[in-house]
Amino acid sequence: NAGVTQTPKFRVLKTGQSMTLLCAQDMNHEYMYWYRQDPGMGLRLIHYSVGEGTTAKGEVPDGYNVSRLKKQNFLLGLESAAPSQTSVYFCASSYETGGITEAFFGQGTRLTVV
Amino acid sequence: DAKTTQPNSMESNEEEPVHLPCNHSTISGTDYIHWYRQLPSQGPEYVIHGLTSNVNNRMASLAIAEDRKSSTLILHRATLRDAAVYYCILRDVVHSSGSARQLTFGSGTQLTVLP
Numbered sequence: 001n002a003g004v005t006q007t008p009k010f011r012v013l014k015t016g017q018s019m020t021l022l023c024a025q026d027m028n029h030e031y032m033y034w035y036r037q038d039p040g041m042g043l044r045l046i047h048y049s050v051g052e053g054t055t056a057k058g059e060v061p062d063g064y065n066v067s068r069l070k071k072q073n074f075l076l077g078l079e080s081a082a083p084s085q086t087s088v089y090f091c092a093s094s095y096e097t098g099g100i101t102e103a104f105f106g107q108g109t110r111l112t113v114v
Numbered sequence: 115d116a117k118t119t120q121p122n123s124m125e126s127n128e129e130e131p132v133h134l135p136c137n138h139s140t141i142s143g144t145d146y147i148h149w150y151r152q153l154p155s156q157g158p159e160y161v162i163h164g165l166t167s168n169v170n171n172r173m174a175s176l177a178i179a180e181d182r183k184s185s186t187l188i189l190h191r192a193t194l195r196d197a198a199v200y201y202c203i204l205r206d207v208v209h210s211s212g213s214a215r216q217l218t219f220g221s222g223t224q225l226t227v228l229p
Contacts, residue, residue, distance in 0.1 A: 004157075033216060042201065042219030043158070058216065090157045092217075101205075103150075103217055105157030 002026050006091050006106035013081040013113045021076040021109050023091030031094045032074040033058075033103070034066060036087040043090060049074055081113045118202045123224040126192045134187040134223055136202030141182050145204040149176065149187050150217065153198045158219070161187065161200070197227045 007022045023032065030051050035043040045058030047066040055066045063085060065077045074093075078085060088110050094103040119137040126132040138147070149161040162169055162176045164185075169176040175188040189196055201222040 035219075040221075042221050043217075044219075045216045048216060092157070102160040102163075103158075105159065108155075108157050 004106040025093040029093035
């Protein structure tokens, strides 16, 4: 089982460049999330999706866009990277049914913007 | 949103039990208590969750106070591989939807296991 796979694992961008982070899950989960984690801090939600074709803003959405064209994929885009977006990005997915729910996380993408 | 309070750090000796506390005095009746942990350089992973009764699984046990204002994650025999940041998270999956379903991570407890 692959679970949640993030691509790429590492990336260095110059200020102003754009890039797309890909998250893929093979568990048929409805919910998918993008988080960022800055050094020594907990994860903060950027955007999330409750199903194919739907996206919504989380706690820190500025500077990011997302798309969920297929149920299994959730893309995070940076249109014009800034040094403040240097962080580790985690994707997660979950199958929401009552209180019995468990989120699965990818291994993270370490992004450095110089 | 109901919040949780955890100690910043704890130490344990290898092969000894570890009790990781979490206070959540404003918990609502439909908040589930979830625990996740994050090993170094990895994404968080689910550990255990519960509502009212104590819970056991292969990784840990969760002891929930009768008034539900606090809970304790119990690792029965800590190993070096259990060194991680442990997050206690409340999640109302009955009345919430959308962003309220997100896992809200605080700063967690950094567990150090000493050999």
